[in-house]
Amino acid sequence: MRYSWTIELQDLRLGYGDTVILENITATLPAGCISVILGASGGGKSTLLRHIIGLARPFSGKILLGGKDLFSLPGKEFRLLRRRMGVLFQDGALLGALTVGENVGLPLTEHTDLPPSLVREVVLHKLALVGLADFADHYPSELSGGMRKRAGLARALVTDPPILLCDEPTSGLDPVSAAQMDDLLLDMKCRFPGMTIVSVSHDMASVRNIADHVLVLHKKNIVYAGGLSGLEESADPYLRRFLDRKAPRYSFGDDPRLTLSEETQKIMHQALDSRLERG
Numbered sequence: 001m002r003y004s005w006t007i008e009l010q011d012l013r014l015g016y017g018d019t020v021i022l023e024n025i026t027a028t029l030p031a032g033c034i035s036v037i038l039g040a041s042g043g044g045k046s047t048l049l050r051h052i053i054g055l056a057r058p059f060s061g062k063i064l065l066g067g068k069d070l071f072s073l074p075g076k077e078f079r080l081l082r083r084r085m086g087v088l089f090q091d092g093a094l095l096g097a098l099t100v101g102e103n104v105g106l107p108l109t110e111h112t113d114l115p116p117s118l119v120r121e122v123v124l125h126k127l128a129l130v131g132l133a134d135f136a137d138h139y140p141s142e143l144s145g146g147m148r149k150r151a152g153l154a155r156a157l158v159t160d161p162p163i164l165l166c167d168e169p170t171s172g173l174d175p176v177s178a179a180q181m182d183d184l185l186l187d188m189k190c191r192f193p194g195m196t197i198v199s200v201s202h203d204m205a206s207v208r209n210i211a212d213h214v215l216v217l218h219k220k221n222i223v224y225a226g227g228l229s230g231l232e233e234s235a236d237p238y239l240r241r242f243l244d245r246k247a248p249r250y251s252f253g254d255d256p257r258l259t260l261s262e263e264t265q266k267i268m269h270q271a272l273d274s275r276l277e278r279g
């Protein structure tokens with residue numbers, strides 16, 4: 001690996017239109033490690049990733065990649081820098097009309113004039129790394145959810161990027177496929193030393209498997225940044241709920257609609273019963 005790029009987030013404030021989704025975001029995602037961004041659904045994890053990959057501009061603050069300020073670069077350098085990032089999107093984001101192999105090769109065929117035989121060789125190599133070398137000529141619809149995510153990972157890695165970003169690589173997978181995905185990310189960490197791996201998750205089991213460094217988002221802010229052991233020992237009530245998978249007791253107040261009158265219930269059940277009797 002020729003590059004070793006740390007991601008630095010400096011006092012970021014970002015969101016959509018007039019809505020602030022995250023603020024006061026200052027953190028370092030070190031090279032050579034797996035950093036996991038953890039937080040509740042809708043908390044802004046994907047939004048933060050979109051900004052790191054340069055798809056959206058923060059309201060204020062900076063994103064430095066290997067010391068370079070992403071949003072102050074001239075157009076050509078900005079595009080080059082963006083290509084240093086491999087991204088596994090939440091659903092794998094494979095194109096249904098292309099084969100798995102064509103999907104994985106896309107970042108190469110789009111940007112280079114490499115001969116097809118060489119592209120094929122690289123594609124088969126990357127597919128082999130995720131256990132899918134025999135599926136190059138299948139279509140995404142012929143693959144399971146876990147296989148599609150693995151193919152998405154092969155595509156994210158096809159250009160040997162120094163930075164790999166994964167959005168919920170294990171969500172929606174059964175526990176075995178999820179553990180397989182965790183193993184693959186650990187495998188990539190060993191195979192590509194120096195690569196900066198960032199994974200977004202709300203899956204504590206996966207975090208415990210893979211994380212060297214954890215960033216927890218809550219109420220628009222970072223509520224924890226550090227190692228896994230520090231997180232496990234935390235006494236913060238929000239973090240404890242996340243770690244112990246506990247919800248605060250939900251209160252519906254004293255809404256009168258919480259009770260349904262016996263009369264209404266009786267009429268409803270009689271109507272349903274007579275409907276069933278009529279067949």
Ligand SMILES: Nc1ncnc2c1ncn2[C@@H]1O[C@H](COP(=O)(O)OP(=O)(O)O)[C@@H](O)[C@H]1O
Pocket residue numbers: 016021039040041042043044045046047048
């Ligand atoms: N394109 C968008 N335009 C406006 N609001 C958005 C957009 N995408 C996401 N949001 C809002 O931003 C918030 C954070 O979303 P997201 O980053 O997807 O959360 P997470 O990935 O943590 O589940 C949510 O309230 C969501 O509704």
Ligand SMILES: [Mg+2]
Pocket residue numbers: 045046047090167168
């Ligand atoms: Mg998301």
